[in-house]
Amino acid sequence: MCSSPEAGILVPIPQYPLYTATLSVLGAQCVPYYLDESKGWGTDLDTIREAYKKAKDAGTNVRAIVIINPGNPTGASLDPEDVRSVLEFAADNKLVVMADEVYQTNIFQGKFYSFKKGLRELQKSDKNKDGKFDSIELASLHSISKGMVGECGHRGGYFEMVGFDKEVVEQIYKFVSIMLCPPVIGQCIVEMMCNPPKEGDESYELYKKEYDGIFNGLQDRATALYEAFKQMEGVECQSPAGSMYLFPTISLPEKAQEAAKKENKSPDEYYCFRLLDATGICVVAGSGFGQREGTLHFRTTFLAPGTDWVGRMTKFHKEFMEEFR
Ligand SMILES: Cc1ncc(COP(=O)(O)O)c(C=O)c1O
Structure with a gap:
């Protein structure tokens, strides 16, 4: 081709x-x-x-x-x-x-x-x-x-x-x-x-338990993250439908965009690096995947165990917005 x-x-x-x-x-x-x-x-x-x-x-x-x-x-x-x-x-x-x-x-x-x-x-x-x-x-x-x-x-x-x-x-x-x-x-x-184990197979019960456990964990974390995004200022996100990611839009204050420019970074990259430094949470700037000009996004997975990191992300976001308001 x-x-x-x-x-x-x-x-x-x-x-x-x-x-x-x-x-x-x-x-x-x-x-x-x-x-x-x-x-x-x-x-x-x-x-x-x-x-x-x-x-x-x-x-x-x-x-x-x-x-x-x-x-x-x-x-x-x-x-x-x-x-x-x-x-x-x-x-x-x-x-x-x-x-x-x-x-x-x-x-x-x-x-x-x-x-x-x-x-x-x-x-x-x-x-x-x-x-x-x-x-x-x-x-x-x-x-x-x-x-x-x-x-x-x-x-x-x-x-x-x-x-x-x-x-x-x-x-x-x-x-x-x-x-x-x-x-x-x-x-x-x-x-x-x-060809996973089928009902009646010796390993089926354990397989199903593990499979459902992983699935439910992913779903719970996706929902927790989505709910957190809904509360964050300047963040809009589609509800989790599939895969392992959420890809919210972010609107960043003018001053944050200027700070990004000074570091030769795009505004979404700047936000992602600041988040990493402050919390250890690694997300990827939308510019890494392509996005409509003038829009900013980041991609986050919900693979990490637990949901306490969601709280850390919310806290970081609030402080970041305050800093550049
Ligand atoms: C859309 C999509 N296709 C293919 C792959 C490749 O998967 P792998 O190389 O792990 O089989 C990935 C991995 O992230 C993916 O996101």
């Missing part, structure tokens, strides 16, 4: 920065499309269409669209309608769909709706009279580093190819086979993630 410098891939902004980094390495273009913060960081088809047209008009050969669902850094979870409309757009424009679904079990609102499910439903629907959904190419990504498994260090994951030409699949297998595979334990964990 990235065989020439004119090739382009639609990538959501804000994004998981490995996408733009990989495109740089491959010498292809990032075609950014902005997510809609007012819609819980969902996809907005008009914005995607506009980004696509602008890139085409500039001579870019747009080949694929990346969707990160649930979102990093946004914490969004797409509803079925958004998933289907992206698939329809991809079918109309013959784009490969890369669905990064590594947070598929980190869902706090509603249910996860996969791109494969959306595709299969469209293939069976009236919308497929001309067979346009039969030839869509979809790659879905998953990893053992997320979800309740959370085994980042073992480096296991997979991608599933749906609707790709047989010969393309063969070439991809060959290409992947010349790379090194993950260690055996990583491969075993992939197997265990895909």
Whole structure:
């Protein structure tokens, strides 16, 4: 897909920065499309269409669209309608769909709706009279580093190819086979993630207890953090829907922006470093993921155990705002 410098891939902004980094390495273009913060960081088809047209008009050969669902850094979870409309757009424009679904079990609102499910439903629907959904190419990504498994260090994951030409699949297998595979334990964990203990199995009770414990802990911390953000001056945040993150907007006083400038930092970077120094809490400035010009954000996880750090964050924020008021 990235065989020439004119090739382009639609990538959501804000994004998981490995996408733009990989495109740089491959010498292809990032075609950014902005997510809609007012819609819980969902996809907005008009914005995607506009980004696509602008890139085409500039001579870019747009080949694929990346969707990160649930979102990093946004914490969004797409509803079925958004998933289907992206698939329809991809079918109309013959784009490969890369669905990064590594947070598929980190869902706090509603249910996860996969791109494969959306595709299969469209293939069976009236919308497929001309067979346009039969030839869509979809790659879905998953990893053992997320979800309740959370085994980042073992480096296991997979991608599933749906609707790709047989010969393309063969070439991809060959290409992947010349790379090194993950260690055996990583491969075993992939197997265990895909085929977890079932009801009636000897280890099921313990597995379920641990799984639910981790899930509930994440949900409790996400809610605690969200409630804290709601109380913080100049902070606005979507309610936690999915993944492991919240990505609030912050409005910082003029004087804080000036202080940032003096340190050659963007205002959100300055805020994040001050937070780190004061509390030991590490969050990432929105500028690291891309954000609409003139807006400021930061991304925070809710992985750290306990919730006392939420109080430390609230205290820091209050003092920071006082300092620069
Ligand atoms: C959206 C997204 N995709 C993929 C990955 C990569 O996961 P890993 O390399 O741990 O499998 C991450 C990790 O943070 C991510 O946030």
